[in-house]
Structure formats: C-alpha cells, structure tokens
Amino acid sequence: MKIGEPEKFIIDGKRLDGRKPGELRKVKIEVGVLKKADGSAYVEWGGNKVLAACYGPREVHPKHLARADRAILRCTYSMAPFSVTDRKRPGPDRRSIEISKVTRQALEPVVFTNLFPRTAIDVFIEILQAQAGTRCTGIVAASMALADAGIPMRNLVPACAAGKVGGEIVLDLSDVEDNFGEADLPVAIVPQKDEVTLIQMDGNFEKGEFEKAFKLAVEGCMKIYEIQKEALKKRYGGA
C-alpha cells in the first residue's frame, strides 16, 4: 500500500470529492486571454489551471523542418516547477516529451495543415497548476488556442479521461483517484465524426471494463465539447 492511499474511493455512491461516478469536475474555458499570441486559451478543470498559446502559421525555424506541401504542427507541453507538490525541475522531461507528441497527434487530424505549406503552427501548453488530467486539459486548451488564432480546423478536439477506482469505472479522475486508482484512460475525439485522435491507457481493465470506460470517456469528451463551443461563442458571439 502506498502512503496516503484511501481505504475506499466510493462511499454511498459518491466519490471522495463528492462527485457521482459519471460526473466531471468543474470546467471553465476562456479564449483570447493573452495579448501577444495569435490565439490563446485558459482552462480551469478541477484544480488544473492551464494556459495555451498558438503562434502561426509562421516561418519555420530550423528551416529543414519545413514541408513543401503543408504546415508543420508543433506542440510543447510544459509544467511550471510550482505546478505540483514536489517542485518539478524546469525543462522538458521524458513525460513532457511524450505528452507533447501525443498532443500533437491528437490535434493534427483536425488542422488543415495543407493550406499553409512551408510554415509552422506552434502551440505552447503551460501547466500552471496540476491536479490530475493535465494532458486532457492541455489538449482542450490547445485546441481552443488554435481556434482562437483562426487556424482552419475541421472541428475542435475535446479530451477527457475515464478510469477505474476501487473496482468502479468513473469519469475524470481526481488526483487521489489518479495516484491510487487501478486504471486511467485518456481519450480525445473529433466530435460527430466518430474519430479517436488520442487514446492512452495504463493500469488494469478486465474484459468489459475497458469498453465501459472507453464509452464513458467519449461521453465526457462530448460534455467538454459543449463547454468549448460555449467559450468560443462567449468571446466571438453567435447563437
């Protein structure tokens, strides 16, 4: 047993933070929060506080990375040293590099990179405060920053995780649930298209549990998608 592990994760149908198994934490999204960036977004998701900025399409440096037929999309996921309990050493670690990669691949399918050959579209994601689920929060923020920058996209990309704690499938793990739970399954989708752009998983799902968790995560994505659309309407109007 690890230090700090709770005895039970679900008591009387309620999780430790009072949520029901299929309930999201509170999510707040705002776009256009940074002045210099071409597009930006701020997302608060439970205790996560994440900023994303989009620059581009712009000239590619270093030049050899440029592609003659399309823009390159580059994503950088970074955690502030003070975003977590034990100070995180600044700079990219292996986890950040992997998350940057899967974030890029989660967004690439919706961006019309073919419209901007020989350019780069850069997205920077900064985790200011972390409380489980930062990669999903980052993808949500990044997709909003791209939209805010006016980059042509097929759709927004919502992301959400489901998992298993105390043998139960739940949506959107909290930090305690993430640290001591049995499985975590982050998913990102293109709504309305039945396309999964990100799926990762660690832990243990028995036969059947995976399908249940996967469907729950997709439902969570759809809820996030509504919040994303609202945030854009709030900034730019439209019914």
Next chain:
Amino acid sequence: MFDIVADIKKDFIVNLLRSKKRVDNRAFDEYRPIVVEPGVSEKAEGSSLVKIGNTQVMVGVKLAIGEPFSDMPDLGVMMTNAELNPLASPRFEKGPPDEDTIELSRVVDRVIRESKCIELEKLCITEGEEVWIVFIDAHILDYDGNLFDATALGAISALRNTRFPKVEDGRIIYSEKTDKKLPVVDRPVETTFAKIGKDIVLDPVLDEELVLDARITIGTNEKGDICAMQKGGDGTFTQEEIIDLVNKSREKSEELRKLV
C-alpha cells in the same frame, strides 16, 4: 528524403491492401516469424534477443541496490530505457533520445509496470533505505518496423531469466550469480496494429510503418486484462475499430506469450 519515398510508396501499399495483400504477403492479422533467444549476455543479470522478421532488439537487465522512492519506501524500483542506435537504421541519429525513443521506452515500461509482473515488494531490502533497482535496457539492433512489440517481448523475456547476483556485506559481486530468480509472476506483451488508409494490419513492417495513418499498441497480461495502450500517428481510429482491436490483441498476444 525518406518521406518523399514514403509518399510514393504509400499509394502502392494502400492499393495493395485494398486488394487484400501486404507487401510481404502476410495475412492482415499475421505476425512475421518471431525468434526469442533468452540469456544472450553473460554480463547482464538477465537478457534476451528478439527478432520479429528483420527487426532485432536486444534487451539486458541489470540489477543494482539503491534508495526507494520516498512515497513507496517498501517497493523495489524499475526503469526502462530504449536506445535507437544509429547502427540499426539510416533513419536513426546519434545524440540525445528523440520523442520516438522516449515514447518507445515509456510504452514498454507501461506494460511491464502496470501488469505488476515484477513483484516489487519482494525487492525491498531495508524499508525506506535499500531496495533492488531493476534496469531494463533495450537496444535496437536492426529496425524493420514494430519496435514496440519486439522490445516489450524482449523485456519480459529478459526479466524472466534474470537472476540475482551475489551480495556480500551489502556489496554486489556481479561476477557471481545466485540461483535466485527475479520474482516475475506474469508475462505481459504488447501487440501493435497499423491503420493504413481504411485497412488495419498487425505487426507493421517498416514500409508499412512509414506510410501508416494511425497506430495502436495494446498491452495485455496473462489473464487477458488490458494493462497499457498507446495510440500514435497523425490519423484516427473509430471507436468500433479500437474495441475490435482490443479483442484481437487479446487473441494475438497469446501467440507472443507462448514464446517466453
């Protein structure tokens, strides 16, 4: 340069798949011939050489004594690292690990760790002070696609023949191995599928890997539980495809498990 060649090849491979054929004439759900040679290194505490077709990966396990993590004072420590050595492919460059190398290490680490196949609680020597540290190092020797499955298979095979070295007065004598085996209680493996156009194939060969739209690696344990998953590539899967591949992975991983 490679990418231009890949673009030209893509049409060819996609059309071939549409007519139900693969570049090397395999069935869509067929592995290339797999060879697992455990115990290939005398210096390592455990080792294995895995060949999947022309892909070759050598995995070595070294044991050391060190401090546990502060939040897990009574558990041993495991670390997985992969090296994409430039001798293995013209596509690999020397220098610090790039994102593909890091992803490979982490996805292989995930299935070993999450399957709990190493009984880390048995690696505790003095709680909070000394535990065994298991270093899993994978070296790619020849790259012809599907490094995930080859490396994961090599890792579990190497772990299963890992024996503790002799310890005298708290010091390890690496030259003398004991008969005591590393406590490994499961045989997790990973299976990787590539989606190219509309078709999905198991165990992509390099040519297929270079043109794939999306990739998914699924790790399972002996019970058939899913322990790890990673989607890659700039394309997408449908929900149905993923559920279908999870079930296929359970089936195909049995073929791999027989080899270790």
